[in-house]
Amino acid sequence: MSSSRIFARSLSSSAKARAPPSGFFARPTGEAQTPARRRENRANVVAAPHTPPHIPSEQSPNYPATWSKSQNPRPKAMQGPRFEQIDFNLQPLPLSAMEMIHREPIRLTKKRVVACDGGDGPLGHPQVFINLDKPGPKACPYCGIRFEHDHAHH
Known part of the structure; x- marks a missing residue:
């Protein structure tokens, strides 16, 4: 079979061309994919890191508590995947003005x-x-x- 016939066959819309592809670049069939509900469950799973106990719980070295109603305490504010691999000993701890x-x-x-x-x-x-x-x-x-x-x- 010549390469032009193979190329033409892959572009045709006949039933013969709709046969399941085989080879290295074959697209998986719909049954092989994970169901949509499993994907939703996986997307809802979020890492729940915790603040290590060696991190000081004070807001600032010269002021121990929060000073605004909208401000989160330092241990609560530094949670989530954004802070998973951060060494808090190297982070700045600015003084309160x-x-x-x-x-x-x-x-x-x-x-x-x-x-x-x-x-x-x-x-x-x-x-x-x-x-x-x-x-x-x-x-x-x-x-x-x-x-x-x-x-x-x-």
Whole structure:
């Protein structure tokens, strides 16, 4: 048989050409494939890694708990297949900026409304205006710097 006849036979739509293919590149038949329900079960199985006990459970070296309602604790946040083969001793454990902001002195002002832009021009944050009519210090929502109205200067 010539190669052109074999090629023509493979492209024809006759019943003879629909015979099951044989050879190295043969496509498996539908019966040999796994049923769809088995594939679904396999797709639903997810690795359930756990946080090793030697990982510290604190959020930050200088702040032991979470500081936001939307923040997950460190052991809970570092779960799943993404963290399976990570050495947590080599991962950064950044300091919380809350202590640094707390050490920053409250800025007393004679004005009833102050503007905070974070300083440093383009390295700051969007400018916000903070109303100081009510007593007590008020923090900037972006950088946390606290301002208070100096009532002695009325």
